[in-house]
Amino acid sequence: MHRRMVQSSLRGLSLLQVRHVKPVGFDAARDGVAQVYRELERDFGVLAPPIALHSPAFGPLAASWLMLREPMLVAGVAARTTKEAVAAAVSVANECPFCIRMHSAMLHSLAPGKDSAAIREGRLDQVADPAVRAVADWVRDGAVRDTAAKTRFPFAAEQVPELLGSVVIMHYLNRMVNVFLGAMPLPPGAPESSLRPVMKVLTWLLRSAARAEPKAGGTLGLLPAAALPADLAWAASNPQIAAAFARAAAAVELAGRAALPDGVRELVLDTVDAWDGRPPGLGRGWADAAVETRPAEERPAARLALLTALAAYTVDETVVDAARAAGADDEALIGITAWASLTAARAVGAWMYQPE
Template structure:
């Protein structure tokens, strides 16, 4: 059977998985949304729900796609197995079962991943690096198991998963299945997804082929890890500018400042099960901004704590889907950028080139 026939049959099942916002169906997508959907099927192999969920905010959709495409999907010097190991490790750290299921399925096929164990030593070392780099303390003391030239690919993959884990925890279920589908069907679904993804990989997505979805932009200081890889640096610069603009249009300035203040002090560790910390944090906001502040802080620091009441309270003041995607996207990327800023990608004895000596602001 041809992959295109299977892809067409899965389109409705993919968008049916999106929760909290009205999904944009493949046949109803217009302009840039339609183009991203086509590129998802071409380069990823399937209309991936973690990207498709952004469709109510087209520039944010393009941003998420550019970051994922240039890091995980475009062939580079880092192997796909190593990138999938990073993706799985980051998703496990962030307690994102949907993403763990997707990326571990590829690891099973590529390296024989079973029951949380990676048999290949090199792939296992990369996963351990990703887990250690979830906190700045862990990053500082952990060896780097790949050459510095692979830093943009490896950190870029980790950063996009840090971002997507948060969005997926809000807008998708625990498994890549449509509502009502039995969990037992995952065995078949895994095989089909891996087949489609590997078919797309064999076609070899070209670096930078989607960059014109968003205008050029300067690379932010906290993304200097991408320097030296033009396509990844360009994708992240464009994406950061688009998501920052989404934040300006949909997230009050006081809320953005509050989130950034908390992220500056964050040590990468989970916030725990209580939400008392967030209520204390938003107490100083104007009353009409507290619901946005609550959702923004939880998205950035504890997406697993978000329940329907948090979303409903935000929706009471901003009922449109675009505002919800804008706010959660901005908060998710702010947290992902923070993690990326402390990730190590050079061995201690490797010289730091002058261009990467800038400090994080």
């Protein structure tokens, strides 16, 4: 009962953190949205803002939940400690302060010591646990295409779907979080002094949910079955993770097609294909130049998509407001950013997949 009371008290605070779009309220949620919200509290521990922010668009909402739940929350052959190290290291690579705080705190709660701080601060050579250091190095090197090509998995092959799945979902969520959430897991205006007690409560909820050991494949019914795309071949040896990512990819693709013209999606795909994983340039001038090839009415959405994919930390209200002024509502904003985020995340996962 105590856990449920705490979860209930945090629902409004979780949704207050979302900016640019209006998430569906817990009590107003129906059908699939209500199911995702209930499952978040049951299996993750809290109505997590990085997932709930997707609620104006059900397909991306369900997709983000499936991609998070199956590789990271379901107990498998990789330790949760290793997965949290992956999540923290990816978040550092993507400059996502919200996710860095959350996942380094969870890592510290699972493995007390200085390793979580070393990852959080980018001091990977000072990580004491050799297994954690190896996976953090793998994440760092894998974020860039040319170094990824020279990097091999520092773990058993059977762990690939869980750990590479954790990489891909975090590359995805980091982008969405940088666009739609602030730097700290607090509502706007909350004093920074409240962060420590809030984090203590959140990590307690997350750990209590982890002890319940969510069952593999338990939420796949949220989305229809789909074929696994070739670039997600790393998931194939785990049927539940493969099904989750196949269904999620199909749902996000539908949302992207609904929100973006074909020419804009082709522009983003071509740009990501040529991207090496490094920051594309200072400021946003590179994106402004790229969208000049599109008709004027398509440029705001194209700019939002490109920035979300390759430099989500540069997206601000001017970028979002321009897309909204060009006709994008809340559902379309989620569709644009989810599609762009997953396009980039899938690219990283593909170049990190180095089968023997």
